[in-house]
Amino acid sequence: MERFGFILHPLEIQDITRKFPWAERLPNHWLETMFRHSPPIRVSHITGLRSPQGTEAEGWFVGCLLTSRQMVELPLPLVLDKIIKAARKAKELGANIVGLGAFTAVVGDAGLTVAKNVDIAVTTGNSYTVATALQGIRYAADMMEISLQNASVAVLGATGSIGSACARILARDVDNLVLAARSMDKLEKLAAKIRIETRANPSVTTDLAEACRQADIVVAVTSATNAIVEPEWLKPGAIVCDVARPRNVSRRVAEARKDVLIFEGGVVQVPGKVDFGLDFGFPAKTSYACMAETMILALEGRYENFTLGRDLSVEQVDEIARLAAKNGFTVAGLRSFERAISKESIAAVKENARKTRRAIASS
Numbered sequence: 149m150e151r152f153g154f155i156l157h158p159l160e161i162q163d164i165t166r167k168f169p170w171a172e173r174l175p176n177h178w179l180e181t182m183f184r185h186s187p188p189i190r191v192s193h194i195t196g197l198r199s200p201q202g203t204e205a206e207g208w209f210v211g212c213l214l215t216s217r218q219m220v221e222l223p224l225p226l227v228l229d230k231i232i233k234a235a236r237k238a239k240e241l242g243a244n245i246v247g248l249g250a251f252t253a254v255v256g257d258a259g260l261t262v263a264k265n266v267d268i269a270v271t272t273g274n275s276y277t278v279a280t281a282l283q284g285i286r287y288a289a290d291m292m293e294i295s296l297q298n299a300s301v302a303v304l305g306a307t308g309s310i311g312s313a314c315a316r317i318l319a320r321d322v323d324n325l326v327l328a329a330r331s332m333d334k335l336e337k338l339a340a341k342i343r344i345e346t347r348a349n350p351s352v353t354t355d356l357a358e359a360c361r362q363a364d365i366v367v368a369v370t371s372a373t374n375a376i377v378e379p380e381w382l383k384p385g386a387i388v389c390d391v392a393r394p395r396n397v398s399r400r401v402a403e404a405r406k407d408v409l410i411f412e413g414g415v416v417q418v419p420g421k422v423d424f425g426l427d428f429g430f431p432a433k434t435s436y437a438c439m440a441e442t443m444i445l446a447l448e449g450r451y452e453n454f455t456l457g458r459d460l461s462v463e464q465v466d467e468i469a470r471l472a473a474k475n476g477f478t479v480a481g482l483r484s485f486e487r488a489i490s491k492e493s494i495a496a497v498k499e500n501a502r503k504t505r506r507a508i509a510s511s
Contacts, residue, residue: 149206150447153238154210154438155247157211188211189211191210192208199474201475205447207442207446208238228255228261232266236268238268247439248262248273258274258457259272259456276440276441278460280440281437287414289387292385292498292501293498302367303318303367304367305329308458325351326353330354338352356377360377364385364386366382366387367389368396374394375395375396384501385502386409387411406496407503407504409497412485413436415434417478418435430488431488
């Protein structure tokens with residue numbers, strides 16, 4: 149039996165009340181102060197994970213009780229100490245590898261300090277997150293009846309480690325690729341590399357808004373600390389994949405543009421009769437990609453640091469995608485703002501886009 153752990157944290161203080169209903173009676177600032185000083189907790193025991201090869205694994209969700217806002221605003225040493233203690237808790241429960249979820253994979257140096265301070269393998273899950281985001285783009289394009297090869301695809305933040313990996317992989321299938329970032333020099337170097345690796349001939353721009361206005365598909369992965377994509381940047385029927393943390397696309401954009409499909413990544417179907425012991429808003433037997441990466445490595449017996457830091461390689465993304473397929477993990481849909489997107493919702497976006505186009509054409 150292989151064993152793994154995964155660190156969760158409340159995205160907002162209200163998430164804590166799902167685990168502790170009594171907390172609803174207390175003011176939010178009291179709860180944040182209380183849980184700021186709380187030790188990590190065992191949230192649930194994960195059972196039933198089984199690969200097609202017959203390998204079985206169990207795991208534990210471990211709670212690091214800081215909200216997203218606290219992760220960003222509290223002193224970094226305090227936040228890292230909380231994450232390290234949560235990883236050690238996973239080790240105590242029996243895990244041989246631990247995955248960092250949500251903002252625990254973002255703060256500081258993206259897992260490097262955590263890995264140096266615990267006697268357990270660590271991964272952020274970013275490699276499979278990118279792999280499933282790109283698989284999600286293909287899924288979304290099919291649902292929206294967009295030809296990926298003929299589509300105009302813009303990568304915002306293309307010169308970053310995750311952005312460049314996304315761009316280089318997309319260039320294998322996309323003829324009209326636009327790379328957008330702040331540094332023209334870095335953009336030119338990336339474009340030259342892509343021309344050597346593939347048949348694609350990407351264009352480059354430092355104007356993110358213009359890149360979006362012409363794009364059928366937008367991949368947003370900039371390092372901006374605030375949402376940067378505006379509703380008026382997007383054409384009717386556009387697909388926007390927001391891989392960035394913090395998000396590049398605000399909930400306001402999603403609410404204002406019902407004719408645009410916005411998602412953050414793929415919903416992953418997990419092999420076996422898995423029971424997470426926790427409802428995190430996904431259909432049964434499905435998970436986030438970052439969770440899945442930890443499970444995949446456990447099933448492979450790969451108890452080693454895998455995705456750490458901010459340098460992400462195409463080779464690493466390709467490898468975890470291959471291991472995922474081998475172990476029976478597949479993309480089963482899309483997610484947006486931590487919830488699965490139904491096929492009916494995608495159909496509604498497509499119909500709204502048709503109506504918007506007709507209105508524009510007749511005006």
